[in-house]
Amino acid sequence: MRQLGANWFIEGHIDFEYKKYILLSYLQEINSHFDNSRLYPNLADLIFHYNNLIDFKKNKSLLQQAFPQRLTQADIDAVKLTYQKIIMDDQSMREIEQIITYALGKMDPAIKTGRDIYDFVESHVNIDPVGIIPLMPYHGYFSLQNGKERTNRIYEYQITIFEGKDDKYRGINVAFVDAYEQSITNTPESIKLHLINRNKFMPNPAVYYVHSDITFPLEQTLLPVAKRSLVKYISNAA
Template identity: 45%
Template sequence: MDTLSENWITENHIDFEYKKYMLLAYLQHVAGSFTENKLYPPLSELMKHYRSLTALRDNKKLFHDSIPERMTSVDFKKFKIMYEKMIEDDNLMQEIENIILFSIPQFEKHLAEGKKIYDFIESKIKITTVGIMPLQLNEGYFFLSTTQSSDTRVYEYQVTLFENPDEKYRALCTQFICMYEKTLSNNYEFIKSDLVAQRKNLPNPATYSIEADLTLPLEETFLPLAKRTLMKFVSQQI
């Protein structure tokens, strides 16, 4: 099983053994992805499910509100639709609580494993600036490469600031541009100057190289971690 739906506990047949089978099948898929160093989307999905479970465990009202409803009648005079909870049986409620209590340690175990892999891979990723840096670092390029390959993937990035009454946060938008073969003459400085000559929209771009000291799945691991690394690095400079 590749994924779990957001309401997997209360959907369909509510039975401890059935839900246990569903969960373990899903976690087996996650473990297989981690074995191949594929962190995303499994790691973010694990965190989302774990937060939902702990919130349900700690908040009985939220737990009750998550249970599906079914329409029982329609009052046309008051233009009101009547609903009732599909689960009111105490035994079923206890079954759901048992599922939650079983599931939380399982998610914690796999989250810990994912975090361990994440930390190891992060320690193998190095970011450096390329050439002279401009004052504005909100847009530019980053180069992705590994020590095992001469291929260099070029991405354009843009950091956007979002604000609401309570907080500010930044989002990183990226777009793949092209591929270069890195050689002694085709180094990062040359690639940057070639990009400036060909792409007039960024005459003086902030440019970074992000290198990994091991071979990684691109979409599932290297690119997501590279984006996080870049965002952290740029945020410290802005």
Template identity: 40%
Template sequence: MEKLNNDWLTDGLIDFEYKKYTLLAYFQEVRKSFNKVELYPVLNELIQHYDNLNKLKEGKDSIESKFPKEVNGLDVARLKIFYKQMLHDDEIMKELEDIVEYALPMFKGTLEEGKEIYEFVETQCEVIPIGLLPLYTDEGYFFLGNPTGELTVHRYQMMKFESPAQTYRGINTTRIDKINKGIGETFENLKLNLIKKFADLPNPATYLIQSKMIFPYQPTLVPIAKRLLIKHISTA
């Protein structure tokens, strides 16, 4: 689906009806994705737009910074004067405020829809350790499966991001194989095959993330599986 530009609020014509049409078209596309249970990157985009609007409303971000700084064919001096005049125009500022007030509940409601879908998909997935887990679980493998019997094999590595207020955990993953698990073949045997193939991880943490239902693979199942694995390892 077509993205909504980060500067959609101040890009182009600043007119309530025009922006309303732009938003309605965007949310129509979002709901098409949700109807197909496709969550990403749509959900991340919604969160970003919603956060940006809240910051604007709370005065944490300057509307002035949202205006483009360069336009081909105009000199810098005229451009600065033009935007300064626009931002001191009470009618334009009122129009922006009306657009923000209209957009915020739309983003909030659509985000809630997306989160409900996310939570449903999450309830349909289970993280199961394969064999004995080593003490070091920040690197290893996971199998991602669904009711069709197909499995994708991924290598993962946990990461930490630190900020002054909090430490966040992320994950890097690489898909390394796609297999059809044969009758009588165990996940323990599949894990042994990985150990033989990749000698740099002689005792890897290995998990099965099994979905009870078939969901879109890249837009939904993979990102939710990664978040489930982060949660599982972080709380183990």
């Protein structure tokens, strides 16, 4: 995927037409992925850049805690140095404001398209608990079926809680375990028994059967949406 640097709009040659070319080239690739229902990492990257522009406009983008997952200390130092230089140059500031306004206007509909695709995929993802779910279902397995494909993929998951600036958030770590062909004998229930026999350290794991009724790109779309949907499902049920 074509990458935009975190500080693309203020680094290097500050010229509206040049930055416009960089942005449109980036968005062209993003939209081509969306046209093929490939959401990740494209949507997350696009939202990052949109929020980065908004925060810079509000003069908050220099705060490291705003983007701990993307901005390194070197990024922040570079922004500070560049900002100190251009803030004294009215022409540069006007050019940057024009770039930001234009970029936000172009990114906004692309983000809406990505979110519409996400909502569509999420509406076609179903989650069913397999057997009895333990009281603490934050570590277990889920079996993922992509549309009419007979191959199911099993993932071990662990839900974590981390604190942001203002709130607590839930994340999920997953690891691929195995794949199997669904059949009369290979059912989610029989696979759960197999997993219990395979891992004695989890005698009663939480197991969920996650399935979509439409086939989507697995790694770029279905798996990321399934992970988020599972976190939401478990959080609401807990």
